[in-house]
Amino acid sequence: MSGWTLAWHAPILPVLLPLCAGAVLLLARDARLGARAGIAVGATLAQLLVACVLLGMADGRVAAPWPGGAGVYALGGWAAPFGIVLVADRLAAVMLTLTALLGLAALVYSLARWERAGSHYLSLFQFLLMGLNGAFLTGDLFNLFVFFEVLLAASYGLALHGSGPLRVRSAMHYIVVNLVASALFLVAAALIYGVTGTLNMAELAQRVARLDAADRSLFDMGAALLGVVFLVKAGAWPLNFWLPAAYASATPPVAGVFAILTKVGVYALLRFSVLLEEVAAPAPFEGNWLYYCGLATVAAGSCGVLAAQKLDRLAGYLVIVSSGTLLAAFGFAGTTLTGPALYYLAASVLGSGAFFLLAELAERNRSAVADLLAISFEAFGLQDRYDAENTSELSGVAIPAAMAFLGLAFLSCALLLTGLPPLPGFVGKFALISAAIAAQPLAPLPQVVLFVAALLLSGLAGLIALSRLGLRIFWERERPTPHLQWVEAAPIGALLLLCAMLTLAAGPAMTFFDASAQSLHDAATYTRSVLPASAESVGRRP
């Protein structure tokens, strides 16, 4: 009986676990590092376990206590239109698993030394995971805002972690942009509530179909505002100028977990537009807007990639490119691109997370002289700061063959992020391109050509930039071999190994992501499982 009850409560656990762990860590801040690290890693492992169970339930491999694919959890037992629901369907479970994997890797990495660069790091990290998990699970518009704020508040603290003038400056820009975006989110949510009288996403989809013309134009304004907010989070051009600086100046493990932050915006955009499309309402942007916005993002990101002189900035621009690719794929005519795009999303999140972690290791111990021509005055300030932070790091067991590991990991990341075989970046891009070509009667030829060109050219730009920086970093003479610890190398290795597994199991994985896309586009089923009129499971208390 208790097992069944726990399974029933599974969708709330990804929110509760990090909340409790973060609170305990807050109280236990004077405890030994070992104890705190144990709590944090244990909580993140538990989240990974719950996410995997939810994934199994959504896929039908684990017996689920609810009928159908989507697990609907009514908070406090209040049924859907009045209470707040959490919906754990396939896509949400995939995102939860990605979050837990990336979070675990970044957490273990940060235990080597970054955790000690400021206070309350582990608590903030757990709260960030809580906000991410909540944003992926929620089925309520205002609740989405609240979870966005939770994850943003934690991310402000994490972006400032380690302090220093550079971090404070870029975090300040990041905070202002996101505060304004939050204000816009509130305006949009209020407008949508004022017109439709509901904040539940499933009920929203039903009510929008019944609006008259005047209300409908108001609703469209609200939806467009909401779309702008999600695009800010997703780092879409021209709303992404804050992103490279904020990601580059954040500490590496924080930047690593930030790699999934932009995907929250992409996810919210996808979820919201899919729900509205089904009732013949426009997505946040009518017509091809999302598609062209994605293309512009890819172009701007590629320019940034070519111009970047340091690995961490390059990584930020690569995140923008992958966001743009996803936006263009979701904005593409037809729905056949969604499955491959989700596969690409998983690969790029894991790959860019690993790359952010790797960037700092690869640039560690480099002489500043090598970059004399390339880097600016501020970067010299950065170098001094690193030296100051480096003083306490020469502890722990160093791994042998550090350069070989770094080189191999760098090569894998480069293959992954530029979309070259054999890593899943290639499989994802290949599937995207073939789906785009197959969508031809529905999508006009110029659209297909532009999309394929954007994917290939952005890969080329990434390859040029990565090989240039790679040559400069790895073939530098008079460089002492960097001192790597196992806890730093293992997460990177694990993330890359996961990517390799994603290639080996590309067939089943692609089938799964296609099924996720299908269930995502089946908004009627989503609505039916959330609203109690046709599903008696919602209001029932366990």
Added chain:
Amino acid sequence: MEIVLALAIGVLGGSGVYLLLRPRTFQIIMGLSLLSYAVNLFIFAMGRLRLDAVPLIDPRQGNDPALYTDPVPQALVLTAIVIGFATTALFLVVLLASRGFNGTDHVDGREPEEDR
């Protein structure tokens, strides 16, 4: 009453946006505060303006929804105020840290070239 409220929201929002675009951190934080006031009033207005109506069910009046004002926007405003308050406090700390590091209150951490 609608026109007064609309003007208030417009003036607050407009001043907020103007101040946000200024180069000093103190102006930014004032702008953010004004903008959040405008947003809060806007959320409140989305529950429709009602005089002499409470958002809670009064047993003496019965449960006819027409007698009450919409409680949801008021709950939303409360949440928004709390969140806005917390983030503004956080931003104040960042503002002071930036001032301490750079010795200037310019948002870029340094004065523009022509002022030097």
